[in-house]
Amino acid sequence: MTAPLVELRSASVSFGPTLALNGIDLALVRGERVALVGANGSGKSTLLRAMHGLVPLSQGQRLADAPAPRLAMVFQRPFMLRLSARANVELGLMLQRMPRTQRRERAMRALERVGLLAEAGRIARVLSAGQQQRLALARAWAVQPDVLLLDEPTASLDPSAKREVESLIADFTAQGMTIMLSSHNLGQVKRLASRVVYLEHGRMLADVPTDHFFGGPLPEEATLFLKGQLPWD
Template sequence: MTLLFDLQAVGVQFGRVQALRGCTLCIQAGERLALVGSNGSGKSTLLRTLHGLVKPDQGHFQADARARQAMLFQRPYMLRASVLHNVALGLWLSSVPWTLAKAQALQALERVGLADLAGRHAKALSGGQQQRVALARAWALKAQVLLLDEPTSSLDPAAKREVERLMAEFADDGMTLIFSSHNLGQVKRLASRVVYLEQGRLIADLPTAAFFNGPLPVAADNFLKGELG
């Protein structure tokens, strides 16, 4: 397998806050990795570090520069433009001619079931539809690695199911998934591997079945019992 990310004793500090502490983690292509932990545990910082938005202060970090990445946030940014133009712009910025970019954007919207909304103003969409537009952008750009920060936390059940379905389908097509989630049911459904973080430290790193069936380090076990209780 291809090694996409290699972190060795990585630390990230924001002022007086140590967001990551001595994190050692390797991620291979094709994995479905879930990051779990309480608020402030370091999940978002780790995702941003992997995506190159945050530079570590300590340790060694290496990412495969050949792998195309896309990142989805809890609330995706939508331009004040049509849904089609929101997807096409990323292609155009990647040197795709505008006419072709619009055609490829429409294909991407068809892929996520939103072709009928191509002409609508993107900011008028529901939260779930906006996440699907963001997924269309990633698909259009042929992302090989998809990083998602709590992608369904503010969505209603139907929208969550739709976003989860697309995540699973993208992974089945070979895309690497790395996502944070408080929804342990979602973690069970989508992840093949679970990393538990607490106060910036990586406490557990296990296959999904092993994480949910134990044994676990005490901190991770207490978290799991609290979330499932």
């Protein structure tokens, strides 16, 4: 069996009295495309951050393969520095101590990869929302991560920008990059994921292949979610 790149074992995360994740067991294997689904507040964003190691676990373990895999995360509203698009990409490479000439070359390749080469010298914060999301993907791609974590990567984008971002994500997975994304867009989940994890109130109620999630038997809560009948708390 292939060793997981990164995994959580009996992982829980608390924010004060709120239990955001409750006893999660989840492993990511190289080349997987995992989608996290569930209602708002179900724990999707917290699970992404826990997998990355950005939030401490109140219980359980986070384990990584050796040598440690490189992870990158793209947030729903990516933060852009008051710098050019190229400099936004180069900064992450500088933190990896990549030599200046290599940083410039890698950054330009990353911008070309996402269709932003012509915007290299523009201040990142004046770019459109769709361009900023593509720039965030360029920053992530540039560091050549083993695992790319995406939190609602197309939320609030217009249909054209959504198609562009989805196409980039599909290209990354075709290169063998492991992807885990949260999404409310079930069509997007069908198009991009090979495996679906359903969360509710911080608990993981289903972890199944995508075809099974949309066509096989599921826990009642997940079935109601798919039908749009999940009751309000």
